[in-house]
Amino acid sequence: MALKGSPILTIIALAISFLVIVPIGFLIFGMFWTTSPGLPGELTLEYAQEGFAIGEHATLLLNTGIFAGGSTILAIGIGVALALVLKRTDTPGRKFFDAVILVHFVFPSFLGDIAWTMLLSPRHGLLNYQLMRLFGLESAPFNIYTHEGMIWSQGIGLAALAYLLIHPAVANMDPVLEEAARISGASIKRSIGKVTLPILFPSILATALLLFMISLRSFETPTFIGQPGGIKVYMNAIYENIELVIPSRYGVASTQATVLLVLMLVVVVLYLQSTKRLSKYVSITGRGYKPRVIHLGRWKFATLAFAGGYIFLSTFMPFILLFFVSLVPFYATTRNMLENMTLANYTQVLLDELMISGAINSTLIAVSAAVVTTMAGAFLAYMAFRTRIRGKRVFEAIAILPMGYPGLVFGLALLWTFLTVFRPIFGTPWALVIAYMVIFLPLSMRSLSNTMMQVHTELEEAGATAGASWMKTMRLITLPLMKPAIINTFILILVYAYREVGTAVMLAGPGMYVVPVLILFWWRSGYLPVVAAATLIYGGLMVMTLLVARFLLTSRGKSA
Template identity: 25%
Template sequence: MGVLSGSPSKTTTAAMGNKSTGMPWRYWLKVHATDPSALLALGLLVVFIYLIAGPVFLLLGDAVQVQFAEQTRTGLAQGTLTTYYFERALFSPVAQDIFWVPLFNTLSVAVGAIVVALLVGAPLGWLLSRTDLPGKRWLSTALIVPYMLPSWTFALAWNTLFKNRTTGGPPSWMESLGFTPPDWLAYGQLPITLILALHYSPFVILLFGNALRQFDAQLEDAARIMGAGPMHVARRIVVPLMLPSLVSACTLIFAKCLGDFGVAYIVGVPVRYDVLATSLFRSISSSQAGMSAVLAGAIVLLGGVSILIDMRLLKEASRFQTIGSKGSMARTAQLGQFAPLATTWAIIVLLVSAIIPLVALALTTVMRMPGIFTLDNLTLDFWIGNNLTTTTALRQGILLTPEFWLATFNTIWIVGTAALGAGFLGLLVGIAVVRSPIRIVATLLRYITFLPYLVPGIAFAAAYLSMFAVPRGPVPALYGTSIILVLAMLADQMPFASRAGISAMMQLGGDPEDAARVVGAGWWRRLVSIVVPIQKGALVSGVLLPFISGIKGLSLVVVLAVPGTDLLTTYAIRLVDYGYTQASNAVVLMVCVIAFVGTLGVQHITKSNLSDGLGSK
């Protein structure tokens, strides 16, 4: 009787639909059958929960569950909840070597790299953006070259120049010239810090330089009119307004240093100078899944905290941001008599950070004994030679070695497939996030595709190893196959690819698709005939930039690749392990050529430039 005399029941209301706040569910299905963005968002969310969130959470779960190898040591059954790995990492007798020393080394290297990068990059950013520096248009592109190349390229160059008898293989140039570099110069914190600082200083040059270009010089003029001195103007006006760019540069460098494996492996491991990345690699290599999870979790935590701090500081700093109006001025300072000195400084940085390392690598590949500059010491054997007597496992030059061409083929098809997948999925994510009527799903999709950005490469690789090393349901074990590399690269590149797709779709109105819908075009037809052609630039960018990143990347693939699925980067590292310096340098040069030419190709195709905003005159 209550139902008859009262208001309709909830069931009846749901069936009829609330006319004031919603629509009948049958009508909703009919409407969205022609525009399945909601279903697309739900489908993509499930896919990326499996490919991104799943491996990360599974890895973190390994840190609190007894693993197969530790059942006897812990006296507990596999899968039992435990704090054993945290206690071993933090408080055991080996904790210093496994965790605390690598953590301290990681933080000291990262902080040192930030300081050096600021000292190198900030003056260059100012010279390129606010002065009449001679040749600044050319320099503004040339000084970005170090970031176009793999960071560990310069570690190999450092080894070529400064290594000593701590490791085997051919002598370094310094040894050939009669000088034996001490360990502190050849290996450890100093070279790692300098290499990473020079490699990532372009972040400071670009971010700080572009911010200076947008700074309105009239603000300085107004302060000077009021009687403020140069130091007061710099401290109270310029520095607060430049803070967002400096914070972003520092955060990026810190996050990159956390997960950088190659540099520390090449010039740190020979003297047992471990960072978290190399300690994690050692744990993975010795099948210590629980310890690997703890170390990877520490790297993820540090990376996530650094990004959150960056977001917080930028939010606070946004109160001080200013964008000049049409009448704003970015006045160019006249260097006058200091122009030669400033140009010399810029050229020295370019020489030290790019030209000298690359020349040293190239010359080493054509020398029987590195550092001996005589005609009879020159050879092309390490490129095209046969029956080499200087090595035992590498009997031919790399261009005649099947393993090199297999690694090249693997690199092209694995990285290419991952990049194509990331670019296309990034566009679909853009459509789903912008067009989906279920906003909570769109928001979750946006955050999950951003998650790999918070997880350094080697930690993400550890997550994939934890996820796919054993069969899980209908999915077989993928470790040792090319599929795991494709999936890991695709997922790792989704932060960029999804942001490119979202940005592109936010700029595309719904009118073209509405017009196509009126004439009867289905969703797929609209996607292929309208969305993809219009968003061709974003799609190309979303494919090519992940391809370049994958070509030169090492931290992500070094854990997942095996000899049969070697890429050029992992093949070069294996040659380093064998002590085949000339051959490894030759492979690295090929990687550098592909990465450099590919980067320039991306800029040409997408009509973009890494140095946009610098040296525009």
């Protein structure tokens, strides 16, 4: 039931797009303005010229391509395989793995990088050290400070996101085509390769695009792993102009970031073209469906090992390391740290009154941001796939733009926006809620679009034919079908909003602390064990909030 168009829908879409376009507009204007946007200045081409004039373009772009492309391929490979294993097979413990995978998001992304350097550093890596001792090796077998190390750390971390974005599509697949393939004599492997994966193509492509963009703008892995290994990516050039040069050259950094954005836009256009004929990929139709579980026989132990191995590497291993570090007075591999275990780090965090007010602020802001962002994403996804409004895919493209800018640059754009356009709410919690909505809109959009693409309109059309109003069709057909994806998206955004640091430093009012910023304070002070304890305590709070949210959302659904 595609709506032809409605002024209200268009106005809402324009309002959301406005929130995204304004900061990006400031950044582009900033490329050609001698001072900050909104302040007196003159037009200039100097920044643009300097932005294009940086040396080593080829090396930086090649390194960036290898890093972002490699990480995306690894993450998509693991994510799709996990989705198939956990949603379509009888692998033991799949529900446990499905729940536990969320725990991965509880940790700040850089902790994964730190954990891998603790394990695989050629100098003091615990795993390298043990292997060298066990097998009498003269040199470390692994070196995290390489291209492969960067791809490994980034890819393993992103695979959890890939799984979260793809699994609703896998779970919602109509099994008819697969069954037809099997009846025709195709093996499971052939059926997956020839039927399942092609059906999932738009979801996989959209997710890959998002992961590629996240990797392009990633700052943590290039800093913690790439830099000690002498590997420079494009983000280094942007970082140099913001943090290294005094005074910072935001105009030049903005130009460089916009070049990256243009490259990404090309990918977005290719994506929009490739998913134009959506009906080709629809797998939830009016015929009724129930995804069939594939019985793997003996192979289920192999899939169990795969899923368990991934969860161990991505979630348990950083968790165990973090837990261990939280119990020592200092992290020193040259000492027997088991001798001086202490709970003092937990006491310090729990007795800190700032942590208490920070936890309350964080929860209120994250929950509000998750509600607003999920609603905005759902709205735009509905616009893109359920209406005939002119330019609807433009709104979809606009919503993905914030993901194209590195956080270092986009944080400043948001500051300009709030100081100029939304000054009355600058410094209030609402500024953070709106900023988070803009930043996480691409995630919300992609997460919901993946499912929306797969739900055929004939179900809603049937409702309309039976005389149901648009509202009734929405309530009884569309929303129930979308419910798993909506809950999933809400939880995803909730987790990301809970973890966000950079925006809070720029936009939070003086004295309004959120926990990630407090953890950053401790990190800067060098109190690694306190950081570990605070991260685990905060992680516990996040898990509790997620469980409560999930319970409320699912129980409300059941009662309805």
